[in-house]
Amino acid sequence: MSEFRRVRRSEALMHELSITQGIVEAVCERADGRPVRAVRVRVGILTAVVPEAMRFCFDLTTAGTAAEDALLEIDHVPGRAHCRACETDFLLNDLVLLCPCGSSDVDVTSGRELQIVSMRVG
Secondary structure (H helix, E strand, C coil): CCHHHHHHHHHHHHHHHHHHHHHHHHHHHHHCCCCEEEEEEEEEHHHCCCHHHHHHHHHHHHCCCCCCCCEEEEEEECEEEEECCCCCEEEECCCCCCCCCCCCCEEEEECCCEEEEEEEEC
């Protein structure tokens, strides 16, 4: 593996690790000492969160907490935008914010979500 890929992979894991730590802290605080069985999150494609890395980090950050052994459920949200120039709604597969008509005058309407949707305790 090249040095660049190794560094990039490490940076990606740090991104997911900090996000996942925040999720686990929030969930454990809300659980108020009760065991957490499952956590459902909504993750937009435009957040650049890698689901597999998030699952790996979730297992690391839940160790020794009320959420240890909890199931992480990830709802993927596609990127969508609305073009002001041609009034078209279209899908975004990456961070290139261009309408098929060529205009960059767009509003992102989904894909940036990063939310805890629910948790199951008890």
